Amino acid sequence: MEDYKKIRVARKETNGKKELMIHNPTSLKLIGEGSQGAVFQLSEDRCVKIYVIPEAAVKEGKALEAAKDTNRVPKVYEVGPNYVVMEYLRGQNLKNYLKQKKNIPESFTKQIIQIRKELKRVGFTRIKTSIGHFIITEGEILKAIDHSDGLTKDDPYNPKMFRDLKDLGLLDTFLKQAKEMDPEIYDDWQKNIDFTRL
Numbered sequence: 326m327e328d329y330k331k332i333r334v335a336r337k338e339t340n341g342k343k344e345l346m347i348h349n350p351t352s353l354k355l356i357g358e359g360s361q362g363a364v365f366q367l368s369e370d371r372c373v374k375i376y377v378i379p380e381a382a383v384k385e386g387k388a389l390e391a392a393k394d395t396n397r398v399p400k401v402y403e404v405g406p407n408y409v410v411m412e413y414l415r416g417q418n419l420k421n422y423l424k425q426k427k428n429i430p431e432s433f434t435k436q437i438i439q440i441r442k443e444l445k446r447v448g449f450t451r452i453k454t455s456i457g458h459f460i461i462t463e464g465e466i467l468k469a470i471d472h473s474d475g476l477t478k479d480d481p482y483n484p485k486m487f488r489d490l491k492d493l494g495l496l497d498t499f500l501k502q503a504k505e506m507d508p509e510i511y512d513d514w515q516k517n518i519d520f521t522r523l
């Protein structure tokens with residue numbers, strides 16, 4: 326069961342392009358990878374993320390623990406020197422869903438606003454969540470993943486999510502919905518994010 330401790334990930338840079346190198350001597354299925362590391366499925370309801378930088382595992386474990394009462398992030402089960410065992414969220418990522426649908430339902434806009442507010446409430450100083458880091462779980466409930474810098478970097482207005490929405494042609498729709506649902510957060514974004522530079 327603890328075969329995942331044999332897995333190693335590293336990052337190499339070739340011609341300015343970063344590439345993740347994965348050494349997986351186990352039969353565990355790779356289900357995702359990004360700049361921080363790689364994710365492997367352990368069981369029907371658990372996965373493990375192996376990190377390139379060990380400190381990132383500790384940071385993500387602390388962030389998930391801080392946000393556990395929001396029910397909007399994966400449950401954390403174990404934090405090791407270079408890994409976090411967490412809840413495996415079944416579902417499609419929001420970015421792929423929006424690419425297919427070419428529309429953002431109001432229910433998702435509302436949930437994105439709620440998630441961002443909840444993460445801020447529990448102490449997150451960086452909410453970098455891109456649209457691809459929202460998972461649509463059962464009942465069309467959004468949950469957010471990838472929070473290793475959530476408690477350690479001061480960047481509450483990271484524009485990544487808004488840039489993703491602009492690239493999908495959905496930023497105007499999202500902002501219009503947000504303005505109707507939560508004028509206060511809409512005004513906050515307008516004051517602190519330069520939408521013309523996305």
